[in-house]
Amino acid sequence: MRCLPPDDVIAALESAVFLRVISRAEFEDLRAHSPTRLRATLAQAEIGAQSGYETHARLRLRRAGFVVRSQVYVPGAGHLDNVIDDLVDLETDGREFHQDSFFDDRRRDLAVQWMGLRVLRIPATLVDTDWDYVEETVSRMVLDGRRRHDPRGRRRHDLRPP
Template sequence: MHWDEGLVRVGEAAPVPNTLLQVATCCGEDMFFAALESALRQSLLSPAGLIWLRRHLPTSMRWLVAFARADADSGLESLIRLRLHRIGITVRTQVRVPGVGEVDFVIDDFLIVEADGREGHAREKERSKDLRRDAAAAAAGYTTLRFTYELIIDDWHLVEAAIRGALARGSHLAPVV
């Protein structure tokens, strides 16, 4: 059970800004940020609600409201963008790559990062589609790094190491012809 200053009638859901504040104080920055971007994606926060939320957040977390966007397709994408931002890596989100389609992230010009959630990527048909897209991206000069839910949530250090390694090798740069 969580307590806050707001009043909620029995049988009604707590207001979204109040719920997000509880997530921020109980679950930390990462989970708060994922929940915030999800609420933005679903248009569950009014401008007044965002102002209220920012005002009530701990000072150290207020920057997350300004950094949040409404285009993340999943909480995993939110976590990747936030965690890469913290280590100084900027990404472009929801990028349309010719011959490939929309990808989750592109770093610089040629490094694609994809977040594969539990649903949608587990079935053989979806997995085959992902691999075809990766092959098309490779043919166009891109390197694709694909990470599962478990890697992103439980083994972030491996995800970060893979991305840093790809950057160190120059995988994000235009191929030399």
């Protein structure tokens, strides 16, 4: 934790909990007893991200001013990687977990689209290799989603946490 950039520290810890290398209790204990200089960094960590790419995307999008919620459960679709401004679902797919689930992923996308969210499904490596393009695409999709908003100011879907 002393040697890595802050986002990598957060991604590593979130992944360690997801992979059950450390328990939630150990994670919370580590956060509570970390050196003062690391506390602000560790305060950004959340339990639930299923990959370091998801974590990096969430942190970068929040720094860009978006409201991002991770692992939002949607009936008929399951857990979504990152929901941005309740308008866009950003799915970061790693080859090792998604190459055999092409059909299921597209079926999930249909369920999410039906609820009124736009889906952006990207190869996870784009988070590292072409982030500016991903962020610009998310920005345009959020703007388009705001334009499609109900004229009375209500959203066409409800993605509040259970």
